[in-house]
Amino acid sequence: MKIILVAEYRDGKLLASFNELMDFADKMGGENVMFLVGGDNDLPKYDGKLYLADAGTFGEYSPDVHKQLILDIVEKEQADMVAFCHSSYGWDLAPRVAFALKAAQVSEIVEIVDGVPVVPVCNAKLRRDVQIKTKRSVVTLQAGAFGLPEEPAGTPTIEKVEGDLAGRVQFTGYEQPESGGVDLGKARIVVSAGRGIGKPENVEMIANLAQALGGEYGASRPVVDSEWVEHNRQVGTTGQTVAPKLYVACGISGAIQHLAGMKKSEFIVAVNTDKDAPIGEAADVLVVADLKEFVPLLTEKIQSL
Amino acid sequence: MKILVCIKRVPDMESKFKVDADGTWYEKTDLAWRMNEYDEYAVEQAVQLKEQEEDSDLTVLCIGGDQVKETMKKALAMGCDRGAHIADDNSSSKEPFEIAGIIAEYAKDKSFDLVFTGMQSQDRGSAQVGILVAELLDIPGIATIVDFVYSGGEVKVKRELEGGVKACVTVKAPLVVTCQLGLNTPRYPTLPNIMKAKKKELLSLPVEDLLKVDSRQETAKIYFPEKKGGGLILEGDAPELVDKLIQILKEKTAVLA
Structure with missing residues (x-):
């Protein structure tokens, strides 16, 4: 088994997720090499062969070009598998590589059990063991x-990738998120609202609990997308990452993108009507209750302490 | 301008799921169904484009049993012009490459200028179909867009990356885009439009005519994840739950000190 690990680079910086690819490779066994469209300035601490394509030449987002570079390396290395992160980069690039290689693509692997990839179904409520029927495969890792x-503390052996390739899409630059507002990362306590709060009027109830606890309130993505709460309070992959002393998740089902933004909190309380909600897996305490009844009562009680 | 939007009918994710008799998918009875959330954004964007461009025609495509027509009717009521229903009672066992193969086979000789899909389905969640369709049709494909502007054959999109950063990309039609949450605010179909949708063309095509690729993977089994145990579950009356939780917070954390 030989795996090509596809690391990521954005806005002149290597993304730390290369280490997730390395752990996956260790668990799979066999050989591996790494591929990066990046720069000499920020190299992965990887003890192995790194195929390095210069981001200045090949572009940070240029799917046709990155695909071709990976295909050339698969050919050269006679690789059996190409591994990506299940990220905005992987979502865009992995299916192209799978298509060209006539390979099955297994998306969002959460673990490997006896060599079998396991992936989530239905917002992680279920899991699926996948059987690959092709010789080569492409995977993305949750x-x-x-x-x-x-x-990791290794130093890669660099093999520069050269070439003259052109793609059909033109990347014109990054747009940074609106800054300012609330730094939830610094809050000692965060109380977050999820879709389960039901309507925008109920945000106040969550904010009141946060205030009673001396913390800040946040929200999950659907609440922000519905414009019930401003984006600078969003917790999760596309928002802020928090690690407070106490995190209270109210009406949040626990999508992986949300969990990724709060699971390092010291103590997690989830309030949800659904006992089987995936948030229960991350929570220290799951309170099965109707928010509209429970949260105001809790707020009142805390204020009276 | 010819536009295609591909949608899927999925269960409400808050449903109580059960494993089916084969142990390879979830049981489809006793579930509430809806349009895949990401596809609602795709339909809305496709309808907006249709409204912007004169003389355009918007087809909504959906693969599945007869039940999916109900979901297609919502898309028609939102503003799609016609429906292409790919009749397949076994669509849930088809893997993303087969689904993409069916869509591409349908689309290949129809010269669509724009193809919209959701960035993933809420149930299978593989996030592959849109990009595979683009590769099969040999046109550009861009995943996970949160902003879309079309003008004179040129498309400017913003892709959502991690941490709230967006990548701005320009590309020429024809192309496929996969739609991410937050792209727009999907409209609610109005009653007159629901009535009008009933008269719109909704053709069923047998999947056998369009499935020309072989499956590359299958589900060995589906199951509930093992509960990792850790968490304490509190149930009961609200006042009692409040007291219990406060007790726990006093013992386990310093936040109430």
Whole structure:
């Protein structure tokens, strides 16, 4: 088994997720090499062969070009598998590589059990063991599902990738998120509202609990997308990452993108009507209750302490 | 301008799921069904484009049993012009490459200028179909867009990346885009439009005519994840739950000190 690990680079920086690919490779066994469209300035601490394509030449987002570079390396290395992160980069690139290789693509692997990839179904309520029927395969790894326990400390052997390729799409630049507002990362306590709060008027109830606890309130993505809460309070992959002393998730089902933004909190309380909601897996305490009844009562009681 | 939007009918994710008799998918009875959330954004964007461009024609495509026509009617009521129903009672066992193969086979000789899909389905969640369709049709495909502007054959999109950063991309039609949450606010179909949708063309085509690729993977089994145990579950009356939780917070954390 030989795996090509596809690391990511954005806005001139290597993304730390290369270490998740390395842990996956360790768990799979066999050989591996790494591929990066990046730069000399920020190299993965990887003890192995790194195919390095210059981001200045090949572009940070240029799917046709990145696909071709990977295909050339698969051919050269006679690789059996190409591994990506299940990220905005992987979603866009992995299916192209799978298509060209006539390979099955297994998306969002959460673990490997006896060599069998396991993936989530229905918002992680169920899991699926996948059987691959092709000789080669492409996989994407769920964010945070893999990761080395310690910072890797290796130095790669670099093989520069050269070439003259052109793609059909033109990347014109990044747009940074609106800054300012609330830094939830610094809050000691965060109380977050999820879709389960039902209507925008109920945000106040969540904010009141946060205030009674001396913390800040946040929200999950659907609440922000519905414009019930401003984006600078969003917790999760596309929002802020928080690690407070106490995190209270109100009416949040626990999509992986949300969990990734709060699972390092010291103590997690979830309030949900659904006992089987995936948030229960991350929570220290799951209170099965109707928010509209429970949250105001809790707020009142805390204020009276 | 010819536009295609591909949608899927999925269960409400808050449903109580059960494993089916084969142990390879969830049991489809006793579930509430709806249009895949990401596809609602795709339909809305496709309808907006249709309204913007004169003389355009918008087809909504959906693969599945007869039940999916109900979901297609919502898309028609939102503003799609016609429906292409790919009749397939076994669509849930088809893997993303087969689904993409069916869509591409349908679309290949129809010269669509724009193809919209959701970035993933809420149930299978493989996030592959849209990009595979683009590869099969040999046109550009861009995943996970949160902003879309079309003008004179040129498309400007923003892709959502991690941490709230967006990548701005320009590309020429024809192309496929996969739609991410937050792209727009999907409209609610109005009653007159629901009535009008009943008269719109909704053709069923047998999947056998369009499935020309072989499956590359299958589900060995589906199951509930093992509960990792850790968490304490509190149930009961609200006042009692409040007291219990406060007790726990006092014991386990310093936040009430």
